[in-house]
Amino acid sequence: MNNIITLNHGSGGRITHDLITNLFLKYFDNDKLRGLTDSTIVDFPGGSLAFTTDGYVVDPIFFPGGNIGKLAVCGTINDLAVSGATPKYLSSSFFLEEGLSLDILEEIVKSMAEEAKKAGVSIITGDTKVVPKGKCDKIFINTSGVGFLKDEFRSIGDGLSVKPGDKLIINGTLGDHAIAILASRESLKFETEIISDCATLNSLIQNALDVCPEIAFMRDATRGGLATVACELASKTRTGIILDEKAIPVKESVQAICEIFGFDPLFLANEGKVLMVVPAEKAEIVLKTLQVNPLGIDAAIIGEVTAENTGKVVLKTITGGKRLVDIPAGSQLPRIC
Amino acid sequence: MNNIITLNHGSGGRITHDLITNLFLKYFDNDKLRGLTDSTIVDFPGGSLAFTTDGYVVDPIFFPGGNIGKLAVCGTINDLAVSGATPKYLSSSFFLEEGLSLDILEEIVKSMAEEAKKAGVSIITGDTKVVPKGKCDKIFINTSGVGFLKDEFRSIGDGLSVKPGDKLIINGTLGDHAIAILASRESLKFETEIISDCATLNSLIQNALDVCPEIAFMRDATRGGLATVACELASKTRTGIILDEKAIPVKESVQAICEIFGFDPLFLANEGKVLMVVPAEKAEIVLKTLQVNPLGIDAAIIGEVTAENTGKVVLKTITGGKRLVDIPAGSQLPRIC
Numbered sequence: 001m002n003n004i005i006t007l008n009h010g011s012g013g014r015i016t017h018d019l020i021t022n023l024f025l026k027y028f029d030n031d032k033l034r035g036l037t038d039s040t041i042v043d044f045p046g047g048s049l050a051f052t053t054d055g056y057v058v059d060p061i062f063f064p065g066g067n068i069g070k071l072a073v074c075g076t077i078n079d080l081a082v083s084g085a086t087p088k089y090l091s092s093s094f095f096l097e098e099g100l101s102l103d104i105l106e107e108i109v110k111s112m113a114e115e116a117k118k119a120g121v122s123i124i125t126g127d128t129k130v131v132p133k134g135k136c137d138k139i140f141i142n143t144s145g146v147g148f149l150k151d152e153f154r155s156i157g158d159g160l161s162v163k164p165g166d167k168l169i170i171n172g173t174l175g176d177h178a179i180a181i182l183a184s185r186e187s188l189k190f191e192t193e194i195i196s197d198c199a200t201l202n203s204l205i206q207n208a209l210d211v212c213p214e215i216a217f218m219r220d221a222t223r224g225g226l227a228t229v230a231c232e233l234a235s236k237t238r239t240g241i242i243l244d245e246k247a248i249p250v251k252e253s254v255q256a257i258c259e260i261f262g263f264d265p266l267f268l269a270n271e272g273k274v275l276m277v278v279p280a281e282k283a284e285i286v287l288k289t290l291q292v293n294p295l296g297i298d299a300a301i302i303g304e305v306t307a308e309n310t311g312k313v314v315l316k317t318i319t320g321g322k323r324l325v326d327i328p329a330g331s332q333l334p335r336i337c
Numbered sequence: 338m339n340n341i342i343t344l345n346h347g348s349g350g351r352i353t354h355d356l357i358t359n360l361f362l363k364y365f366d367n368d369k370l371r372g373l374t375d376s377t378i379v380d381f382p383g384g385s386l387a388f389t390t391d392g393y394v395v396d397p398i399f400f401p402g403g404n405i406g407k408l409a410v411c412g413t414i415n416d417l418a419v420s421g422a423t424p425k426y427l428s429s430s431f432f433l434e435e436g437l438s439l440d441i442l443e444e445i446v447k448s449m450a451e452e453a454k455k456a457g458v459s460i461i462t463g464d465t466k467v468v469p470k471g472k473c474d475k476i477f478i479n480t481s482g483v484g485f486l487k488d489e490f491r492s493i494g495d496g497l498s499v500k501p502g503d504k505l506i507i508n509g510t511l512g513d514h515a516i517a518i519l520a521s522r523e524s525l526k527f528e529t530e531i532i533s534d535c536a537t538l539n540s541l542i543q544n545a546l547d548v549c550p551e552i553a554f555m556r557d558a559t560r561g562g563l564a565t566v567a568c569e570l571a572s573k574t575r576t577g578i579i580l581d582e583k584a585i586p587v588k589e590s591v592q593a594i595c596e597i598f599g600f601d602p603l604f605l606a607n608e609g610k611v612l613m614v615v616p617a618e619k620a621e622i623v624l625k626t627l628q629v630n631p632l633g634i635d636a637a638i639i640g641e642v643t644a645e646n647t648g649k650v651v652l653k654t655i656t657g658g659k660r661l662v663d664i665p666a667g668s669q670l671p672r673i674c
Contacts, residue, residue, distance in 0.1 A: 008666060015666055049386065053428035053481055055466045057473075091390035093479045095432065129392045129477075131672060136394075137472040142430045142464075144390055144481035329345060329352055335468060 027113035050085035065196030069108035084153030159217030167283035175268035197272035240309030364450035387422035390481035402533030406445035421490030496554030504620035512605035534609035577646030
């Protein structure tokens with residue numbers, strides 16, 4: 001086998017089979033994947049099923065703190081976890097450009113396996129397509145995921161029980177992922193290297209649910225950032241949201257770069273940040289619980305749900321003013337995930 | 338909204354939201370998708386769950402008998418159905434090239450909705466990414482699917498109950514999809530237009546399971562064709578397989594083109610053909626059942642499982658000879674699905 005991906009790797013013939021056996025099975029190995037059947041069958045103990053999908057096209061495919069494979073596993077696991085589900089199984093579907101180095105693919109696949117294992121999730125079905133050189137940019141990945149959901153958590157994804165007085169909590173600093181991507185794309189050198197926050201949040205979220213099963217809403221603040229999540233929540237639940245800029249954690253180095261480039265951390269993508277909305281009386285215990293987890297050290301209460309300004313998000317600025325926060329029309333940085 | 342896809346359609350901001358609302362929700366509309374939550378929650382009455390995924394990169398994206406969207410729905414539904422599962426829910430994940438016409442995207446999405454509806458399946462979660470012009474070829478799609486599986490059908494995907502004497506049945510002519518793609522790619526004009534067999538097979542398969550719950554194995558003969566499915570089955574079950582070339586249905590027009598291009602219909606991709614392995618005493622009733630369905634009119638018994646030649650597939654040729662059939666190293670036609 002030569003050390004580059006060729007069209008034959010996606011042919012469905014023997015070379016595809018070798019790739020599956022020698023690479024994907026090597027890292028993803030589990031008894032369900034090993035059957036290599038068209039569909040993978042999983043036991044289901046009853047209850048509800050969560051099912052999600054995401055495509056990943058991040059550029060560059062390697063960046064400080066991760067790569068496209070790690071991102072593809074973390075992102076989809078987080079999409080399950082923020083719905084209140086326990087992530088169980090992932091699919092992985094690769095779109096590969098002819099000529100991609102197998103070493104690079106292996107490194108990506110390895111990261112996927114590691115992240116999945118860390119999160120207690122199995123990748124149980126997959127697919128590979130190869131397109132001619134110039135018809136795709138190195139590698140795109142889709143991961144889909146299924147998880148089990150307890151009935152008591154069914155409303156978390158919708159936020160239907162969000163009510164005025166509830167507190168907004170974020171588990172750490174904003175914008176790290178976006179700025180890490182920007183820096184590696186532009187080959188910028190900063191005094192402090194900025195590392196993507198790319199991480200699986202399911203165990204952190206489980207910790208929070210353990211102390212506060214009444215979490216009213218969760219969402220990971222990826223493309224569009226915290227601002228977009230907050231705006232969508234306000235719009236959907238017909239409540240108002242007030243954010244306290246002073247309380248929102250942003251690394252100094254990220255803030256500095258935002259000022260140079262004219263970015264607002266509120267809108268920057270994160271890959272390891274979840275917004276939680278919890279009843280006021282539970283805010284402190286959730287905060288403390290998050291802060292003892294390495295993924296929640298910088299957690300903070302950053303705002304509140306209000307009965308006024310329904311459908312709107314208001315930012316109380318550091319200087320004491322107030323301004324409306326709206327969903328941006330486009331992206332500050334394309335191909336961020 | 339201009340009539341082309343821009344980077345902003347994949348930004349996660351308002352323009353993305355508009356695209357989802359105005360296009361995907363318009364066609365896929367159902368109460369589960371409408372929530373636009375990170376994960377979609379579905380009731381599950383108990384039993385086993387089937388979960389599958391596939392990426393689609395067919396070139397050209399429109400071809401006689403279908404397009405990439407129809408293919409993406411049919412292919413994934415079929416992957417569930419051949420496992421003995423009842424397909425229930427699909428995800429759809431789009432990779433779009435900046436500059437793609439919205440009209441084209443709409444046509445594709447519409448086909449997806451139509452095929453899903455026909456098959457009784459809902460598309461309940463999705464994602465869209467856009468990459469700069471030249472970084473992907475118009476559109477790639479991933480669909481993943483989940484289905485419910487009765488315990489009695491759990492061994493169908495593995496073929497573990499396949500035994501010598503079982504009959505092989507195919508539901509119609511081979512190679513139509515591959516030749517339809519070839520013809521549209523090369524702008525070949527044939528006397529008879531060759532149409533892809535792209536179709537959802539779940540109801541046909543259900544008909545067969547109704548009269549023969551003992552079906553020992555099923556698989557759709559896509560990339561790699563019937564030959565690859567037969568070889569993988571022989572290898573996995575440690576049985577021999579004999580195929581009767583005379584009995585294998587191939588359209589005259591397809592056969593003629595195969596002779597010109599040096600293709601073998603056994604290896605050509607299909608998108609509406611399933612190989613079934615059934616106990617000998619049930620072969621006739623399954624055949625008759627398939628033949629009354631428009632998707633099974635040309636169904637035929639094409640071979641048998643043998644105790645000899647374990648792990649091998651032998652073709653009894655039209656001229657009376659015998660030859661070994663092996664999985665091809667690569668593809669006769671890249672980007673066929």
